[in-house]
Amino acid sequence: MKIKPRLGGGKSGDPSLYIDIVDRKRAILFDCGLNNFRPAALHKVTDVFISHTHIDHFIGFDALLRLNLTEEKIIHVYGPPGICRNVIGKLQGYTWNICQNLRLIIVVHEILPETIVVTSLESWRGFEIKQTEEQPHTDLLLDTGEFSVKYLELDHKTPCFGYTFLEAESCNVRKEALEELGLQPGPWAGQLKAQAFPTADQDAVIQIDGMNYSLDELARKLLVRKPGVKITYLTDFLLHEADIARIIEFTRYSDFLFCEAAFIEHEREKARLTHHLTAREAGILAHGAQVKQLVLFHFSRRYQDHALMLDEARQEFPWVE
Incomplete structure (x- = not known):
């Protein structure tokens, strides 16, 4: 497979990471903020992994829905507690009295501490709940044989999930x-x-x-x-001292670490109050996890000069973009 990851909101825009499985009719999204992805790219999306449903991470779901509404396909949505309520709330914001010819199915996977609740929503029924089932809890959310996706819970004053994409080894x-x-x-x-x-x-x-x-x-x-490509996505969390080891283990040896850097170290207190990372902390994680490339994003809009963030991270880890 050929894997191409790219951000949809740049360094300061809404978070959204598109991973294109180039030679397959498949693509995945980590978060769904406002983005600059072309309609053809969003048509390929089959799986959406939401970190949390603050508006800047979830507002783009409407565009994804609109572009895929007439397709005969299944879109799987994964996310933290409350994700099913949030998806249904989006869908109930529209009128579905003429929907008998639609064929889109949305399957929501709500990851709870002890179980995963899977809910199927069918477009031709006005996205009424078709069925709900409980599955055993696991951090391995998706495994196609060609690639897998795992999650890690983080703290953003609400459960917030980081994700890692791992391509299977090949010959x-x-x-x-x-x-x-x-x-x-x-x-x-x-x-x-x-x-x-x-x-x-x-x-x-x-x-x-x-x-x-x-x-x-x-x-x-x-x-x-x-070896398969590993891509890790971490955003919107407070870096507790007790969590550093498990975050590093989750991220270890990533080819690409896409990591937020909302503030510079000089404004660490603002970062802590809002449960975000500084650029220096992102560099520390990249160094500890021995990643190949650190890609910073989700900069606070107060910083017009992105070089401040990049230079600060490079003090801890050299390969930053």
């Missing part, structure tokens, strides 16, 4: 090794990847052009494991 075929063995590419390569990953059976064989090869030996010579 690439070494072209030079293929030539050395005198083999031609073919459907067998997909079979080799499927059977050899994550661990090949040492006694298994694979047939290529009528000849049997040791699957284990061929995998060792031809395949190179490719």
